[in-house]
Amino acid sequence: MREIVPPISAIVRNDQAAIQEQYQRNVVPSYGRFPLAFSHGCGSEIWDVGGRRYLDFATGIAVCCLGHANAEITQALAEQSQKLMHVSNLYYTQPGGQLAEEIVKRIGPGKVFFCNSGAEADEGLYKVARKFGHDEGRFEILTAFNSFHGRTLAGISATGQEKVKKGFEPLVPGFRHIPYNDLEAAKAAISPATAAIFIEGIQGESGVTPATVEYLLGLRKLCDEKKLLLLMDAVQCGHFRTGRYQSFQRILEGIPEAANFLPDGISMAKALGGGFPIGAFWVRQPYADLLGAGTHGTTFGGNALGCAVALKIISVIERDGLIENIRAIGDRLKGALTTLMHSYPQIIKEVRGLGLMIGLEFQPRIPALAGSDKATSLQVINRLHEAGLLTVPSGMQTVRLLPAYNLKQNEADEGFSIIQNVVSKLAS
Numbered sequence: 001m002r003e004i005v006p007p008i009s010a011i012v013r014n015d016q017a018a019i020q021e022q023y024q025r026n027v028v029p030s031y032g033r034f035p036l037a038f039s040h041g042c043g044s045e046i047w048d049v050g051g052r053r054y055l056d057f058a059t060g061i062a063v064c065c066l067g068h069a070n071a072e073i074t075q076a077l078a079e080q081s082q083k084l085m086h087v088s089n090l091y092y093t094q095p096g097g098q099l100a101e102e103i104v105k106r107i108g109p110g111k112v113f114f115c116n117s118g119a120e121a122d123e124g125l126y127k128v129a130r131k132f133g134h135d136e137g138r139f140e141i142l143t144a145f146n147s148f149h150g151r152t153l154a155g156i157s158a159t160g161q162e163k164v165k166k167g168f169e170p171l172v173p174g175f176r177h178i179p180y181n182d183l184e185a186a187k188a189a190i191s192p193a194t195a196a197i198f199i200e201g202i203q204g205e206s207g208v209t210p211a212t213v214e215y216l217l218g219l220r221k222l223c224d225e226k227k228l229l230l231l232m233d234a235v236q237c238g239h240f241r242t243g244r245y246q247s248f249q250r251i252l253e254g255i256p257e258a259a260n261f262l263p264d265g266i267s268m269a270k271a272l273g274g275g276f277p278i279g280a281f282w283v284r285q286p287y288a289d290l291l292g293a294g295t296h297g298t299t300f301g302g303n304a305l306g307c308a309v310a311l312k313i314i315s316v317i318e319r320d321g322l323i324e325n326i327r328a329i330g331d332r333l334k335g336a337l338t339t340l341m342h343s344y345p346q347i348i349k350e351v352r353g354l355g356l357m358i359g360l361e362f363q364p365r366i367p368a369l370a371g372s373d374k375a376t377s378l379q380v381i382n383r384l385h386e387a388g389l390l391t392v393p394s395g396m397q398t399v400r401l402l403p404a405y406n407l408k409q410n411e412a413d414e415g416f417s418i419i420q421n422v423v424s425k426l427a428s
């Protein structure tokens with residue numbers, strides 16, 4: 001289907017400085033924004049208010065999984081909004097049940113709760129864990145250092161990074177952090193109060209670090225032995241991003257012992273709505289009914305509009321073979337970047353990731369960047385912006401690529417050559 005490029009409106013003449021100034025006067029300054037204001041996009045291309053085109057490997061932080069202004073998403077939004085957008089969770093709608101079924105089908109026996117964001121999906125899993133351990137006085141959830149679980153109070157308590165907690169103490173009790181990919185540390189950390197272990201399949205906000213096979217299988221065994229829930233935050237790495245529905249399915253591919261691997265709960269959001277805000281968690285049987293009537297809720301969660309959009313996205317991904325596209329383009333891009341690393345080992349330290357979630361870790365002391373005290377990742381990203389490519393920082397040293405699932409090979413090549421140019425200039 002052809003994507004529609006909206007005409008450039010008169011607002012384009014409203015320059016970026018005026019927009020920025022309006023934010024400064026009226027918007028809480030909790031974000032360090034890049035000095036870019038966008039007006040419209042089409043697929044993996046996006047235009048700023050001055051009319052400059054960029055290739056988008058940021059996709060609103062792993063959200064716009066079918067690119068911008070996707071005609072079928074627009075159509076699903078229009079059609080559903082002409083019928084019903086929202087009725088609340090006092091009632092049933094057809095898209096809600098259908099979307100839950102599509103998610104259950106792709107993970108395993110269990111049930112789904114719908115909400116509006118990643119942090120809220122994670123919050124639901126904390127409540128599942130609390131309810132699970134409650135009668136035995138267990139409430140503690142172990143999470144990993146360098147994890148990210150959102151910005152609510154429980155989210156920053158769960159997140160294993162000091163910078164998100166600072167100034168907001170006292171934190172929500174019951175969270176303790178363990179080193180990621182370290183099974184022995186997880187074993188040693190379990191206390192009589194522990195109810196769950198909660199990890200990302202690929203840590204997204206501190207450098208793009210996938211879990212190892214041994215870690216996932218070891219945690220499953222450990223949780224079974226100690227009667228703990230194994231919970232996974234798939235807000236960023238889930239929903240097809242790695243070229244399987246869930247990142248653990250990709251990580252564990254071809255491992256015979258992993259054939260029956262399933263966590264007990266999975267949170268998701270970001271790509272689920274492709275830009276429409278929707279989150280969800282899946283919880284496995286026999287825990288799927290732990291949150292009974294009246295124990296959890298949210299006004300907007302699972303509304304007909306969001307669910308209709310999410311259903312359309314799943315059907316397009318499967319109809320258009322986008323899972324294969326994610327794997328093919330992602331693997332080629334990662335391969336090309338790895339070759340680039342071998343050409344410039346003094347600039348690129350490591351290339352990590354799976355599918356279309358790729359992290360480029362830069363060396364700590366690059367002479368060309370020594371003049372600024374800004375993080376290496378931000379300095380590289382600014383240079384990529386100047387060259388016409390959007391990417392996302394992941395910690396101080398890593399640049400993250402999170403393109404749309406329908407990225408075309410020529411677009412991947414264009415993005416790569418922009419990165420190659422920036423890297424070669426850093427080396428000269």
Ligand SMILES: *Cc1c(COP(=O)(O)O)cnc(C)c1O
Pocket residue numbers: 116117118119120122148149150151200204205233234235236237269270
């Ligand atoms: C983005 C993210 C969240 C938080 O999602 P929000 O929608 O911003 O609340 C939680 N966990 C992970 C792994 C994420 O990447």
